[in-house]
Amino acid sequence: MEETILRIKNLKQYFNIGNKHGKTVYVKAVDDVSIDIKQGEVIGLVGESGSGKSTIAYSVIGMYEPTDGKIIFNGQELNVKGKKRALQMKKDLQIVFQDPGSSLNSYQTIKEILELPLKVHKICKNKGEREQRVKELLEMVELPENYMFKSPGSIGGGEKQMVAIARALATEPKFIILDEPTSALDVSIQAKIINMLLKLRKEKNLTYLFITHDLSLMRNIATKVAILYLGKVAEIAPAEEFFRKPEHPYTKMLISSIPVISEEEEQLKPDKVESTGEIPSPVNVPPGCSFHLRCAYRMERCKTEDPVMHPIDKNHSVRCHLCINML
Amino acid sequence: MHKGVEAKETILEIKDLKLWYKVYKGYSKVLDGVNLTVRKGEKAGIVGEAGCGKTTTVKSILGIIPEKQYLIPKGEIFYKGNDVLKMSEKQINVIRSGEISMIYQEPSAALNPVFTIGQQMMDVVRFSAQGKGKDKKEQQKMVLRAIQDVFIPDPERIFHFYPNQLSGGMKQRICIAMAIMTQRDLMIADEPGTALDVTIQDQVHKTLNTLVEKRNMSLIMITHSLGVARELTDSIHVMYAGNVVESAKTSEMFKHTLHPYTKGLMEAVPRLAGGGIQSGIYGSIPDYLYPPKGCRFAPRCPRVTKECLERKPEFTDVGGGHKAACFHI
Structure with a gap:
């Protein structure tokens, strides 16, 4: 449990979006993010749209080359300039995307979809072995064997996502990135998929990086939660502590905006922080603390000086002038 | 019985509405007897999962589904006492331009x-x-x-x-x-916050709520989130596969859930209090081309019996205006 499996160190991901007045304009999608993930953890990355959660996932999986910073997986650096990633590394890191409708090829059968990673990573020796493995994978996600011959178009959204999960499991990875795996699905189906993911994690000793915008879902599955706002981590803490005593004003605002279904949950919300304002465009990040325009507790200092990440407890860090002042 | 709302006059009443979409293979029987009553000044919520007919129901009130695409074999929609389905285009336009307004899910569309x-x-x-x-x-x-x-x-x-x-x-x-x-007298809001982030959704819902209350309008709020319905509405109508399976006052609904589907739905919602997630509901929504003969929830229901598979349960009042369609309550 103690071993660090993935270390994201000062990751920066800027995107060039053209020129304005002779200067190159960048979108700072991820700006100096550091997260350590230990073996067996479920890390929840939470944030609103445009906060950079998916960008972090894509940088880790290798779809983007980071502008700056390091991603270290199992002691090895993932992005070395000019060098391709080793096949073994790709095998250990897998991803499940948000919309199973577009992440599965609708012209292939489920069997073909599940066989591809087996072929690429040369996991099975021959055809018969591959078919056996596909059957095993379907059993793992509790789908009947005959689904092999169906195409993604003929099965439901929840089942499609199960296939996507089976595909990620095909290479026996150590680490899976789940990019909003249930946000396109109904709650009754979401519950089933989440329970399956938790079961698989236990069985195979997996580590998850779980991306979502749903805080109540996070409460139930994550061991550690990181809140992102405009490409920066605002607060990071173990899940239980995170919900017991949130510190950052943005976290408080988020938690109090969630519509809940019982009085008991209503009690858990921090003193109602009225949600105001909108997320600024990541092209034009406000100076100082990027949250100060929406913050109810802003001080003079917040307008000019960007706060730095500061630990307030052993595992609990906050990036806010106010919270640090109160220590 | 809650007198404040009960006593007020009915503004909209949908009675046993069935609506079939014409598709290549025949008729897709989407609505299978929807019953819904909205009183003046009431905020009603229609809750259900994707594909259960929420949007179709409200679209049929305004008659905005292209005529060639559907068929209404049975049912009535009374708006202020007049049946909308029997109106001419000219009469409906009077309602569209001065009586009912609608907000759609995707603002950019x-x-x-x-x-x-x-x-x-x-x-x-x-x-x-x-x-x-x-x-x-x-x-x-x-x-x-x-x-x-x-x-x-x-x-x-x-x-x-x-x-x-x-x-x-x-x-x-x-x-x-x-x-x-x-x-306007009635506002229909079709998932107005779904495409937005939680903090923005919260603001939009508050704005909507303030305006509806200030102008004394009635509201039909469509949502797939029980949490949103709890915060915004006076009464909740839970839909499953083209039927309203349970309807009650909001506080009553969360206190005494009756229908197995509503129960399953409530259990599947992740709680802020933690404690893990329940198992959810097995299976998926039926194929509307060939819907189940009896109760449409029967194939997924944990309490299914022989009767459920053969006969459709009546949508009945179980006391205090709390209605449900199930043999086992």
Whole structure:
């Protein structure tokens, strides 16, 4: 449990979006993010749209080359300039995307979809072995064997996502990135998929990086939660502590905006922080603390000086002038 | 019985509405007997998962499904006592322009990208019952007032903006502004916050709520989230596969859930209090081309019996206005 499996160190991901007045304009999608993930953890990355959660996932999986910073997986650096990633590394890191409708090829059968990673990573020796493995994978996600011959178009959204999960499991990875795996699905189906993911994690000793915008879902599955706002981590803490005593004003605002279904949950919300304002465009990040325009507790200092990440407890860090002042 | 709402007159009543879509293979029997009553000043929530017929139900109230695509074999929709389904196009247009307004789920799809906000809103005023025949200056005044009413600062500037210059939350506010610009009696909101982030959703819902209450309108709120329904509505109607399976006052619904589907739905919602997630509901929504003969929830129901598979349960009052369609309650 103690071993660090993935270390994201000062990751920066800027995107060039053209020129304005002779200067190159960048979108700072991820700006100096550091997260350590230990073996067996479920890390929840939470944030609103445009906060950079998916960008972090894509940088880790290798779809983007980071502008700056390091991603270290199992002691090895993932992005070395000019060098391709080793096949073994790709095998250990897998991803499940948000919309199973577009992440599965609708012209292939489920069997073909599940066989591809087996072929690429040369996991099975021959055809018969591959078919056996596909059957095993379907059993793992509790789908009947005959689904092999169906195409993604003929099965439901929840089942499609199960296939996507089976595909990620095909290479026996150590680490899976789940990019909003249930946000396109109904709650009754979401519950089933989440329970399956938790079961698989236990069985195979997996580590998850779980991306979502749903805080109540996070409460139930994550061991550690990181809140992102405009490409920066605002607060990071173990899940239980995170919900017991949130510190950052943005976290408080988020938690109090969630519509809940019982009085008991209503009690858990921090003193109602009225949600105001909108997320600024990541092209034009406000100076100082990027949250100060929406913050109810802003001080003079917040307008000019960007706060730095500061630990307030052993595992609990906050990036806010106010919270640090109160220590 | 809650007297405040009970005593008020009914504004909308849907009785046993069935609606079939014409598709290549035959009829897709989407609505299978929807019963819904909304009283004056009431905020009603329709809750259900994707594909359960929520949107179809409200679209049929305004008659905005293209005529060639559907068939209504049975049912009545009474708006203020008159059956909307029997009205001529001209009569319905009176309702569309002066009585009922609607907000759609996706604000960027509801606004035309090639016209400015002002142009689009002026159109709404021009064809509305109150704005018709007024001069242009006065119509513009109505538009600016409406933009201000949804808490957008600087309406004169926004008036000349194109939709793409606004954020999602702003666009949805503009849609709300369009819906409340002239006095209407009933507002239909089709998942107004779903496409937005939670903090923005919270703001949009609050704006909507304030305006509906201030103007004494009735509201039909469609949502797939029980949490949203709990915070915003007076009564909840849970839909499954084209039926309203349970309806009750909001507080009552969360205290005494009756229908197995509603129970399953409530259990599947992740709680802020933690404690893991329940198992959810097995299976998926039936194929509407060949729907189950008896109760449409029977194939997924944990309490299914022989009777459920053969006969459709009646939507009955179990006391205090709490209605449900199930043999086992």
